[in-house]
Amino acid sequence: MTELEAEGNDTEAAELKARLSQWSRPYWKPETLDEDGPLTASKFSGRPWLSPDEVWPICPNCEQPLQLFVQLNTQDLPSELQNNFGTGLIQLFYCTNTESSCEDDCDAYFPFSESVLARRVEPHADSVGDGVVPSVPDQHFPPKRITGWEQAGTDLPASDELRPLLKAAGLKLSEREDELLWEVTDSAAGDKIGGWPMWVQGVEYPECPDCGKTMQMVMQIDSEDHLPYMFGDVGCGHLTQCPTHKDQLAFGWACG
Numbered sequence: 001m002t003e004l005e006a007e008g009n010d011t012e013a014a015e016l017k018a019r020l021s022q023w024s025r026p027y028w029k030p031e032t033l034d035e036d037g038p039l040t041a042s043k044f045s046g047r048p049w050l051s052p053d054e055v056w057p058i059c060p061n062c063e064q065p066l067q068l069f070v071q072l073n074t075q076d077l078p079s080e081l082q083n084n085f086g087t088g089l090i091q092l093f094y095c096t097n098t099e100s101s102c103e104d105d106c107d108a109y110f111p112f113s114e115s116v117l118a119r120r121v122e123p124h125a126d127s128v129g130d131g132v133v134p135s136v137p138d139q140h141f142p143p144k145r146i147t148g149w150e151q152a153g154t155d156l157p158a159s160d161e162l163r164p165l166l167k168a169a170g171l172k173l174s175e176r177e178d179e180l181l182w183e184v185t186d187s188a189a190g191d192k193i194g195g196w197p198m199w200v201q202g203v204e205y206p207e208c209p210d211c212g213k214t215m216q217m218v219m220q221i222d223s224e225d226h227l228p229y230m231f232g233d234v235g236c237g238h239l240t241q242c243p244t245h246k247d248q249l250a251f252g253w254a255c256g
């Protein structure tokens with residue numbers, strides 16, 4: 001390709017990107033400190049908020065404590081996402097026990113696996129200070145408190161996900177635009193909220209068990225980003241939620 005052709009390509013790509021701008025979404029990456037923070041803080045690993053009569057969640061398959069992957073305090077989210085996920089805390093626990101290979105036994109890559117606990121809890125003001133302060137089980141990942149969310153860019157959905165959206169909106173692409181589509185559609189890798197999922201193997205939103213609606217991404221959790229954990233062979237995970245039933249949460253991952 002000559003320099004002139006490459007430039008022409010860039011212009012065409014930029015024009016196409018502008019045409020698709022209605023599907024562009026900002027995404028945010030977590031800013032973290034190597035500390036645990038309060039029980040209700042947003043965090044990776046560390047101590048979750050548990051209700052006063054609750055013990056640390058256990059994997060029903062191996063009966064070992066689940067690893068807290070992430071706790072999101074919905075009050076700490078960027079204002080653009082404030083009303084999306086309901087109130088309270090969203091927690092994701094996952095069995096990382098390799099001795100009993102719960103990940104394989106329980107098909108933990110599929111949503112609604114029994115070795116995964118994805119839920120929303122509403123801490124009571126009166127039980128935050130003097131409620132249970134759980135001790136973190138041995139060998140858990142070091143805690144990382146999420147101190148803020150940095151808007152890191154914008155995503156367009158992957159072309160698999162975008163095509164049906166274009167069709168529904170009656171937007172037809174020229175042959176040339178269709179060729180360029182893979183170049184302009186890009187969803188960021190790494191841990192993030194907002195934006196569009198980076199699908200490793202095609203679009204895989206779960207359906208809400210209550211109403212059948214397509215669940216929406218709450219957070220993308222990628223291999224070895226803020227958590228020292230690898231999903232299969234460098235897979236990428238997604239925590240999703242029903243847009244209507246905020247207590248229907250799921251987590252699934254895929255690798256190439």
Ligand SMILES: [Zn+2]
Nearest residue numbers: 059062095102
């Ligand atoms: Zn287990």
Ligand SMILES: [Zn+2]
Nearest residue numbers: 208211242245
């Ligand atoms: Zn639902």
